[in-house]
Structure formats: C-alpha cells, structure tokens
Amino acid sequence: MSLNPLPNVWGIIIQIFYLIFSLIVVFCNLLVKGDIFGVNLLEHAAASLIRVGVGFAVAIVTAVPLGLLIGWNKKLSAATHPLIEIVRHIPPIAWIPFSIVFFGLGLFSSAFIVWLGAFFPILLNTASGVRNIGRAQIDVAITLGAKEKDLISKVVFPAILPEVITGMRVGLGVGWMCVIASEMIGLRKPVGLGFFVLEMQYLGRYLDMIAGMIMIGLIGLLLDYGLRFLEYRVLRWREEVGR
Amino acid sequence: MGDKGKVKIDVSNVSKTFIGEYGQKIEALRNVSFKVYEGEFLTVVGPSGCGKTTLLKIIAGLEKPDEGYVKIDGKIVGGPVSGLGYIPQEFSLFPWRTVVENIEFGLEVNGVPKAERKRIVKRLIGLVGLEGFEKSFPKELSGGMKQKVAIARALAIDPIVLLLDEPFANLDAQTRSYMQREFLRIWHEHRKTVIFVTHHIEEAIYLADRIILLSSRPGRVKMELKINLPRPRIVTSPEFVNVRAKLLKELEEDFIKTFNM
Numbered sequence: 001m002s003l004n005p006l007p008n009v010w011g012i013i014i015q016i017f018y019l020i021f022s023l024i025v026v027f028c029n030l031l032v033k034g035d036i037f038g039v040n041l042l043e044h045a046a047a048s049l050i051r052v053g054v055g056f057a058v059a060i061v062t063a064v065p066l067g068l069l070i071g072w073n074k075k076l077s078a079a080t081h082p083l084i085e086i087v088r089h090i091p092p093i094a095w096i097p098f099s100i101v102f103f104g105l106g107l108f109s110s111a112f113i114v115w116l117g118a119f120f121p122i123l124l125n126t127a128s129g130v131r132n133i134g135r136a137q138i139d140v141a142i143t144l145g146a147k148e149k150d151l152i153s154k155v156v157f158p159a160i161l162p163e164v165i166t167g168m169r170v171g172l173g174v175g176w177m178c179v180i181a182s183e184m185i186g187l188r189k190p191v192g193l194g195f196f197v198l199e200m201q202y203l204g205r206y207l208d209m210i211a212g213m214i215m216i217g218l219i220g221l222l223l224d225y226g227l228r229f230l231e232y233r234v235l236r237w238r239e240e241v242g243r
Numbered sequence: 244m245g246d247k248g249k250v251k252i253d254v255s256n257v258s259k260t261f262i263g264e265y266g267q268k269i270e271a272l273r274n275v276s277f278k279v280y281e282g283e284f285l286t287v288v289g290p291s292g293c294g295k296t297t298l299l300k301i302i303a304g305l306e307k308p309d310e311g312y313v314k315i316d317g318k319i320v321g322g323p324v325s326g327l328g329y330i331p332q333e334f335s336l337f338p339w340r341t342v343v344e345n346i347e348f349g350l351e352v353n354g355v356p357k358a359e360r361k362r363i364v365k366r367l368i369g370l371v372g373l374e375g376f377e378k379s380f381p382k383e384l385s386g387g388m389k390q391k392v393a394i395a396r397a398l399a400i401d402p403i404v405l406l407l408d409e410p411f412a413n414l415d416a417q418t419r420s421y422m423q424r425e426f427l428r429i430w431h432e433h434r435k436t437v438i439f440v441t442h443h444i445e446e447a448i449y450l451a452d453r454i455i456l457l458s459s460r461p462g463r464v465k466m467e468l469k470i471n472l473p474r475p476r477i478v479t480s481p482e483f484v485n486v487r488a489k490l491l492k493e494l495e496e497d498f499i500k501t502f503n504m
Contacts, residue, residue, distance in 0.1 A: 136335040139305050140393075144349030144400055145325035154352070158339040237339045237380040 055114025067126025118171030125167030129160030256311035289457030328397030
C-alpha cells in the first residue's frame with residue numbers, strides 16, 4: 001500500500017478521460033474517414049444490417065404462419081414440440097459451420113444464422129398469442145356472422161399482434177447478436193461490424209475494436225427503439241400502452 | 244307479451260355430457276325442453292355449474308347437443324347460427340377496436356355499406372347512452388359501459404334473438420341494477436326475443452316474462468314460472484318477495500339434495 005495514494009488516483013482518472021477522449025476521436029474518425037483500409041464504419045454497419053434484415057424478414061414470413069398453425073392445432077403443437085425444443089436449444093452460433101457448408105460465405109450464410117436466431121422467439125410468441133385468444137371473442141364474432149376469413153383478419157390477427165411484436169423484438173435482438181457472431185466466425189467478408197471488430201483486434205487497434213463494439217450496441221438500441229415505436233403506434237388500444 | 248304466440252325457439256330434450264380433463268364424464272344437461280315465444284323475455288336461472296352457459300351455446304349452435312335438438316324459427320340448429328345477438332359475461336369486446344368499431348363489427352362482416360353502418364351505429368350509441376365515447380377503446384370504459392357496447396354490438400345486426408350469459412355478473416350491485424333498468428328500457432324499444440341466463444334470482448324476477456329454473460348438475464328443468472308483475476317491478480314489494488321466496492325454496496331444496504346436507 002502506498003502511503004500517499006492521491007497521485008495514483010489522479011493518474012487513473014486522467015487516463016480514463018484520455019481513453020474516453022481518444023475513443024470519441026477514433027469513433028468520429030471511423031465515421032468520417034473510415035478504417036485503415038478506408039472503409040467507413042457506416043458501411044460495415046450497413047453490411048451487417050442488410051444481413052440481419054434479410055434473415056429477420058424471412059424469420060417473420062416463416063415463423064408467423066407456422067406459429068398460427070401450431071397455436072391453433074393442439075395435435076400439431078404436441079407433435080412438433082420435441083423437434084422445436086431440440087433445434088431451439090442448438091445455439092445459432094453452433095450452426096455457423098453448417099451454414100458455411102450449405103450457403104458458402106455470402107449474404108445467405110449470415111442471414112441463415114439470423115433467421116435461426118429470430119425464428120423461435122417469433123414462432124413461440126405467435127403460437128402463445130393464438131392460444132390466448134379469448135373464446136368469448138371468437139364466439140361473438142361467429143354469431144355476428146363472421147366467416148373464416150373475417151375471423152382470421154379481424155379477430156385472430158389483431159388479437160395476436162401484441163405477442164407477435166414482442167416476439168419480433170426478442171427475435172431482432174437475438175438476430176443482431178447472431179449476425180455479429182456469424183461475421184466473426186468464418187464469414188470473412190471484408191465488411192460487417194463483426195468482421196471489423198475481430199480484424200481490429202488482430203491488427204492490435206484496440207480503440208477501433210472498442211469503437212466497433214459501441215457501434216454494435218448503438219444499432220441494437222436503435223433497432224429496438226424502432227420496434228417499440230411500432231408497438232406504440234399499432235397497440236394504442238392495449239392496457240399496458242400509455243393513454 | 245308473446246304469451247302463447249309464435250314459437251321462436253324450441254329446445255327439445257337436449258342432453259349434453261362432457262369428457263373432463265381426466266377422462267371423467269361430466270353430465271351438464273339432461274333432457275332439457277322448453278319453448279320461447281316471439282318477443283318474450285325468458286330468464287334461465289340455476290346454480291353455478293348447472294350447464295346454463297352450455298345450454299346457451301347449444302342454442303347458438305356453438306356446441307352440439309348429444310341428444311335432442313334446438314329449433315329457431317322452425318329450423319333445426321346444426322352449426323353456429325349467424326345473426327344472433329350473443330352477449331357473454333365479459334371479455335367479449337374487441338379491445339383493439341373503438342366503441343364505434345366494436346358496434347359495427349357485425350355490420351362489417353355482413354357487408355353493410357359504410358354510410359348505412361354509420362347511421363345504425365349512431366342510433367345505437369344514442370339508444371344505449373354512450374355519446375361522447377365513440378372513439379374510446381374498451382380499456383377506457385367502466386364495466387357497465389363495456390356491457391352497453393356489447394349490447395349495442397349485438398343489436399346492430401338486428402338479431403333474430405338475444406342470448407345473454409350472465410352479462411351483469413361482474414358489475415357492482417348498483418351498476419348491476421342500473422344496467423337491468425337500462426336493459427329493460429332498451430328491450431322495450433325493439434322487443435326482441437330474449438334468453439337471459441343468470442344465477443341471480445332477483446335479477447331474473449326483475450327482468451323476465453317467464454323464468455325457467457334449472458337444477459344443479461346435470462341441469463334439468465325444475466320449474467317454470469310466469470311473472471305477471473307489472474313493470475317497473477319493485478324488488479321490495481310483497482308480490483316480488485313472494486315469488487322470490489318460492490324460487491329460493493326450490494333452489495335450496497336442490498342445493499341440499501346435491502350436497503347431502
């Protein structure tokens with residue numbers, strides 16, 4: 001123990017401030033001039049976003065109809081349950097080698113991992129939404145003269161929408177992690193935030209590496225804000241959504 | 244008041260047994276028969292779990308009887324009957340629709356043009372007294388107002404009959420008696436045939452032209468009683484209290500038998 005710890009404390013504080021300041025400079029630099037290869041940080045972000053966008057879109061298109069089926073049909077739900085649980089517990093990252101074998105090193109390989117990550121939250125939430133539809137609402141709709149197509153578009157769909165959106169929020173979060181992981185492992189395309197962060201580590205440019213990580217976090221936050229905004233706009237009728 | 248007029252609903256020898264969660268048989272209804280006449284207000288009273296809801300669902304075609312049949316306007320009910328005003332206990336409003344959109348649901352699915360819908364909804368909002376709440380969502384309404392919306396929604400399609408399943412059971416006592424008065428007022432305007440299910444004896448006597456008393460499970464028709472008291476009925480009048488005592492006695496005997504007390 002030092003007898004006079006004060007100089008050390010100040011030294012640490014100054015170092016921390018210096019680090020934060022350098023990080024801001026590096027971050028801005030990455031946004032203005034780009035990395036040492038001249039690729040702008042936003043280009044890396046865009047590449048990752050396209051991959052996540054494709055995977056996420058496919059996840060919505062596949063998981064919502066399947067969730068409807070599983071939620072509606074108890075037998076189908078029981079039959080598919082073991083399969084879903086097994087596949088769901090294989091981490092998407094464990095699929096990356098498989099994905100490379102099947103899809104090569106392109107967009108689809110990454111999107112496939114994103115799809116895997118986003119699919120199950122959307123599927124399970126949609127199915128639970130269908131199971132929770134009030135019997136009374138369906139009965140009333142039928143007696144008022146609703147046909148099957150009315151039941152689906154005017155009762156089932158709006159009734160499950162909150163849970164579908166919850167599934168989408170979780171799914172997009174997982175998907176965003178998946179795309180970064182997929183860019184780090186194997187998919188050595190020269191753009192993408194995951195690729196960038198790992199590459200900067202290899203090159204010993206640790207401030208660039210951390211700036212990349214911050215970008216990943218910021219975009220994750222923005223994506224969630226986007227869906228929360230959607231939730232707020234579409235679900236004004238819910239008890240939980242503010243008046 | 245519909246006395247021995249045209250038969251609107253004919254419930255004939257209806258029996259229904261469910262298979263419970265553990266495979267046990269639950270006999271809900273046994274040989275239930277009664278008729279409802281055009282324009283009549285019938286209440287079905289019975290203890291909790293006597294199959295009242297099942298009976299109503301069978302009449303609406305939402306459940307199939309194991310035996311017997313239901314005829315509406317002379318036609319046997321084979322599947323869900325559309326064009327009925329079915330009003331369940333609660334949670335039946337579409338929470339994603341405003342008051343107006345809830346009321347016009349039935350008109351919408353029946354392809355009624357927009358201008359016509361608007362006219363009908365406006366009249367109904369006036370009838371049930373929900374002016375000023377047209378654009379509110381159900382979450383912004385009290386329990387009584389929600390049931391007013393449910394009533395208006397049922398009336399919007401000009402239903403063949405109104406089927407109500409304990410519609411006021413979850414309201415506090417004051418709101419409940421207010422809603423009973425309101426419902427009678429609304430009923431006087433259109434004189435639909437009504438089957439109103441309740442376990443609340445006072446409510447049944449206050450509202451009905453005729454009461455059908457069901458026994459506890461399996462539900463059987465135990466007693467039929469015409470209520471000839473002039474409306475508005477006064478719950479504390481001797482005649483009212485007499486009828487009430489008679490019904491209570493019947494119910495209690497049944498209760499004692501069931502629980503071997």
